[in-house]
Each structure stands twice: as structure tokens, then as C-alpha cells.
Amino acid sequence: VEFKENNLPIVIEAQKLSYNDSEKVAIYTGNVIAQRGNTVMKGDKLTVYFDKTGKFIEKIEVTGNVYIEDPRGKGWCDKLTYYPVQEKLVLEGNAKLQQDKNTVLGDRIVAYKEGRILVEGIKQKVKTVIYPEGKVGESFRP
Amino acid sequence: MKEAIYKIAAFLAIVSILPFVIFMARRESPPEKFHVETHKKQLIKNFTLESKGEKRSWVLRAPEAVFEGNKEIILKFPELELLEKERVLIHAESAIYNQETEELFLENVSIESENLSGKTRTGTYSTSKGVFVTHDTCEVTLKNRFTVEGKECILDLKNKRVIIQSKVKSILREEGK
Numbered sequence: 001v002e003f004k005e006n007n008l009p010i011v012i013e014a015q016k017l018s019y020n021d022s023e024k025v026a027i028y029t030g031n032v033i034a035q036r037g038n039t040v041m042k043g044d045k046l047t048v049y050f051d052k053t054g055k056f057i058e059k060i061e062v063t064g065n066v067y068i069e070d071p072r073g074k075g076w077c078d079k080l081t082y083y084p085v086q087e088k089l090v091l092e093g094n095a096k097l098q099q100d101k102n103t104v105l106g107d108r109i110v111a112y113k114e115g116r117i118l119v120e121g122i123k124q125k126v127k128t129v130i131y132p133e134g135k136v137g138e139s140f141r142p
Numbered sequence: 143m144k145e146a147i148y149k150i151a152a153f154l155a156i157v158s159i160l161p162f163v164i165f166m167a168r169r170e171s172p173p174e175k176f177h178v179e180t181h182k183k184q185l186i187k188n189f190t191l192e193s194k195g196e197k198r199s200w201v202l203r204a205p206e207a208v209f210e211g212n213k214e215i216i217l218k219f220p221e222l223e224l225l226e227k228e229r230v231l232i233h234a235e236s237a238i239y240n241q242e243t244e245e246l247f248l249e250n251v252s253i254e255s256e257n258l259s260g261k262t263r264t265g266t267y268s269t270s271k272g273v274f275v276t277h278d279t280c281e282v283t284l285k286n287r288f289t290v291e292g293k294e295c296i297l298d299l300k301n302k303r304v305i306i307q308s309k310v311k312s313i314l315r316e317e318g319k
Contacts, residue, residue: 010314017290017310021257021302026288028310048314054257054285057314 010036010057012046024050034060039070041080057084066091073099077109087113095119103129184209189217191239193269200224200269202239202246215239222246222267230255230299232267232274244270251276253297257285258304260297272300280306287315 015030025047028034032046044064051058060082062068068075068089078093088110091097095109097117107122119126189207193199204217220237224230234248246267253260253274260283265276273296280295282304290313292306 012310012312012314014310015308017292017304017306017312019284019288019290019304021284021304026312028312050288055287 008037010034010060012048014046021054024052024054026050032062034062040068041082042067043080059083073097075109101129101131103127189215191215198225199272202269204237213240213242215241220246220248222269224272224299226272226300228255228257228299228302230258244268253299255299257302258297259283260295262295265295273298279309282306289313289315 012028012032012034014028014032017026017028019026028046028048029044032043034041034046041060041062043062043066045062047061049058049060050056062080062082063078066077066080068080068091075089075091075095075097077091077095079091081090081092082088083090091109091111093107094105095107096103096105097109097111098104104117104119105124105127106119107124108120110118110120112118119128186207186209187205189202189204191202193201201223202217202220203223204220206218208216210216215238217237217239218235220234220239222232224232231254232248233252233254235250237246237248239246246269247264248267249264251262251265260280262276262280263278265274265278265280267274275297276295277293279291279293281289281291282295282297283289284304290304290306290310292308292310294307296305296307297303298305
């Protein structure tokens with residue numbers, strides 16, 4: 001997942017927005033689409049948590065029909081959390097990442113900045129499907 | 143026979159006078175009262191209006207104000223200063239303040255506070271609720287470089303909340319990145 005250009009702005013479109021400046025939280029609902037560079041996140045609800053100063057994004061949470069895509073892969077899960085500072089992505093609940101035909105499934109998938117991926121099986125076992133001709137060495141790098 | 147004729151003549155005489163008497167009697171009753179609305183127009187220069195109560199929570203100023211009837215005040219280039227936790231200034235090209243509903247209808251509006259700036263074509267601010275509502279497209283920029291636009295916007299200035307109810311598009315730029 002390509003988040004390297006993180007000085008790019010995040011553009012979010014939705015049906016409705018509720019922003020609370022006291023709590024520094026913005027809640028988007030209704031066909032939410034968030035885009036930063038080549039990375040697109042979609043879901044029913046997206047919540048942005050700013051830090052106390054309101055200048056930095058602490059985390060972004062997406063729930064409901066979650067889908068994430070970038071030029072190298074796609075992902076689905078029940079809940080997606082993105083930490084811009086650490087450039088880390090956490091997919092929770094029926095998490096699935098797919099790169100070309102190769103797929104990895106688990107209860108929780110964490111994709112780190114340097115491309116490392118951690119897959120955890122809590123309720124279900126981790127499952128990986130790799131097609132030999134696929135480029136095994138290539139992995140996701142947020 | 144003479145007597146009967148005399149009686150008939152007297153009766154006819156009385157009957158003929160009766161309509162005249164009724165007409166005369168009717169005319170004397172006073173005309174029906176009905177309300178004619180009178181419009182008092184009063185032009186005031188350097189107009190200022192403040193919120194009631196001990197603690198002043200807002201001040202409305204305008205270089206020119208016209209009192210229309212006893213409810214509405216028409217203002218040119220008004221400025222509404224809110225003195226809640228955070229000072230907010232609302233400017234417009236024109237506005238109408240309804241003293242009964244305590245609502246200010248503004249045109250070509252801009253809103254400015256330490257943390258927020260916004261603009262829209264028309265909107266209504268309720269001085270009692272401390273809420274600004276517009277059905278037009280509005281654009282709001284928050285200090286943290288968070289710009290958002292959309293339609294049907296509600297700015298709850300007292301509780302520092304922004305609600306946009308349709309066609310939301312926002313751009314989040316992080317500081318220093």
C-alpha cells in the first residue's frame with residue numbers, strides 16, 4: 001500500500017460530515033471515499049482523530065464494507081485503521097489482502113511502513129495462497 | 143265609508159314614511175372598526191443592538207439600519223460579534239433581524255473565529271440557540287488546514303461543531319508535512 005507520498009493531502013468525499021472541534025474528531029458517513037495519492041479507502045463510515053492541537057492526524061478508522069486499493073494490491077476487512085505518523089495499516093475482522101492472484105487471509109493483518117506484513121489468526125487460522133509464477137519476493141509497503 | 147277611507151290613507155302615510163325612518167336610524171350607527179396596518183419606517187445610522195441579560199453574549203452592529211414595522215430590522219453590511227468562549231465575527235452584505243424570533247437572515251456571509259473560517263451565500267443565525275444554518279453550499283476551513291465544503295451546513299458555534307448534511311468534500315493537509 002503506497003503511503004510514501006504522505007505529504008499529499010487526504011481528500012475525503014461522503015454524504016455527511018460531523019466535526020467536533022472540542023474533541024478534534026471528524027465523522028464522515030454515507031459512501032465514504034478517501035484518497036491519498038494512489039491509495040483509495042472506501043467504507044460506510046470514516047472517522048478522523050486529530051491530535052490535541054488539531055494539526056496532525058492521529059489515526060483514521062474505516063468501518064462497514066471496507067475496501068482499500070493501491071497500484072500493488074487490494075484489501076478487505078470489517079475495520080481498517082490507518083496510522084499516518086507510523087505509516088501503518090491495520091485490517092481487522094475477515095481481513096484479506098490480495099496482490100495479483102496471491103492472497104493472504106486472517107483475523108488481523110498489520111502492514112508496516114517498510115513492507116513487512118503480520119498476519120494473525122485469532123478465530124480462524126491464517127491462510128495464504130501463493131501462485132508460483134507470482135512474484136513471491138514482492139510485498140506490500142505502506 | 144268616509145272613516146274607512148281615512149284609516150286607509152293614514153295607514154298608507156305611515157307605511158310610506160317607515161323606510162325613511164329606518165334609513166335615517168341606520169345611518170347614525172358608527173362605522174365598523176377595522177385595522178389599517180401602518181408601517182413605521184425609521185432609518186438609524188451606526189446602529190448597535192446587544193443581547194439582553196447580565197452577560198453580554200452578542201453585539202449586532204451596522205452602519206445603517208431600517209426598522210420595518212415593529213418586528214424586523216433591515217441592516218446594511220452588518221457585523222455580528224459573538225462573545226462566547228471563543229470570539230466569532232459574522233459579516234454579511236445585508237441582513238434582516240427578526241426581533242420576535244431572534245433570528246438574523248444574512249446574505250453573502252463570512253464567518254471568522256480563531257479556529258474556523260467559513261463562507262456561504264445565505265444563511266440564518268439564531269441568537270438564542272447560537273447556531274448558524276444554511277441550505278446553500280458552504281465552505282469551512284479549520285485552523286488545522288482541514289477544508290470542507292458541502293450543502294445544508296450547520297455551524298453550532300457555541301459547541302464548536304460543524305455538520306454538513308450532503309455532498310461533502312474535504313481536504314486534509316497535515317501541518318509541516
